[in-house]
Amino acid sequence: MNNVFPYRLYLVISEDACNGQPLNKVAEMAILGGVDIIQLREKFDTSEVFLKKAMSLQEVLYKYNVPLIINDNLDVARRSKAYGIHVGNSDLPPTVIREGWPECQCLGYSIEYLKQLISKETLVSDYLGISPIFDTLTKRDTVTQWGLAGLRQIRGITDKPLVAIGNMNAQNAYDVMKAGADCLAVVSAICGAADPEKAAGEIRGNIERAL
Numbered sequence: 189m190n191n192v193f194p195y196r197l198y199l200v201i202s203e204d205a206c207n208g209q210p211l212n213k214v215a216e217m218a219i220l221g222g223v224d225i226i227q228l229r230e231k232f233d234t235s236e237v238f239l240k241k242a243m244s245l246q247e248v249l250y251k252y253n254v255p256l257i258i259n260d261n262l263d264v265a266r267r268s269k270a271y272g273i274h275v276g277n278s279d280l281p282p283t284v285i286r287e288g289w290p291e292c293q294c295l296g297y298s299i300e301y302l303k304q305l306i307s308k309e310t311l312v313s314d315y316l317g318i319s320p321i322f323d324t325l326t327k328r329d330t331v332t333q334w335g336l337a338g339l340r341q342i343r344g345i346t347d348k349p350l351v352a353i354g355n356m357n358a359q360n361a362y363d364v365m366k367a368g369a370d371c372l373a374v375v376s377a378i379c380g381a382a383d384p385e386k387a388a389g390e391i392r393g394n395i396e397r398a399l
């Protein structure tokens with residue numbers, strides 16, 4: 189629990205988001221550009237298909253020593269020997285994940301309401317996904333956008349590693365880091381880019397500039 193979280197650029201990937209480019213290829217290019225942790229987020233696959241994709245992606249990630257996080261699905265996370273899992277308010281709570289998967293090395297939890305910060309779910313989590321910083325077409329069932337002011341407020345309340353998600357890109361990366369994020373999580377600005385390596389490299393460069 190509460191492991192170190194040294195990651196700065198977090199790719200959240202799905203086959204749909206890759207616009208016809210092979211998922212493993214996009215992941216590899218993104219790693220070459222500077223992504224250092226990857227979440228596989230497949231909202232519509234059966235567990236069987238999700239697991240196959242996770243195992244296949246693991247072959248790429250092992251090569252680069254990049255950790256795999258599985259979105260929502262504890263069974264897939266365990267069976268693919270993932271590094272960890274990310275859950276939100278509609279998923280199994282972090283305390284239940286800890287009981288069901290004691291070997292989990294990285295547990296991420298989405299923050300949509302300030303009152304979550306003083307909960308036992310936050311306490312047992314390794315990082316917090318601040319969700320969303322800005323509205324995004326990639327996820328429409330969000331509560332409200334935190335904005336930079338909301339991120340600054342959360343930074344003042346908790347020492348947990350903060351992962352900013354929601355419309356993160358090369359243009360806002362510097363400001364979001366300066367507002368208190370430890371890491372940026374990105375879907376479309378990398379998965380949907382014509383050159384995912386270049387896109388990841390630009391975002392990573394602006395993150396490093398803010399450190």
Ligand SMILES: Cc1ncc(COP(=O)(O)OP(=O)(O)O)c(N)n1
Pocket residue numbers: 198200227229259260274275276277278279296297298316317318319327351353373
């Ligand atoms: C890094 C990161 N932060 C937040 C989320 C959102 O998780 P959740 O609220 O459970 O929503 P879904 O992704 O399951 O639709 C995330 N996935 N990753």
Ligand SMILES: Cc1ncsc1CCOP(=O)(O)O
Pocket residue numbers: 200319320323324325326327353354355356373374375376377
């Ligand atoms: C999974 C998720 N959780 C909060 S916003 C979001 C989607 C982020 O996608 P994008 O980087 O394309 O805005």
Ligand SMILES: [Mg+2]
Pocket residue numbers: 259260274275276277278279
């Ligand atoms: Mg979820």
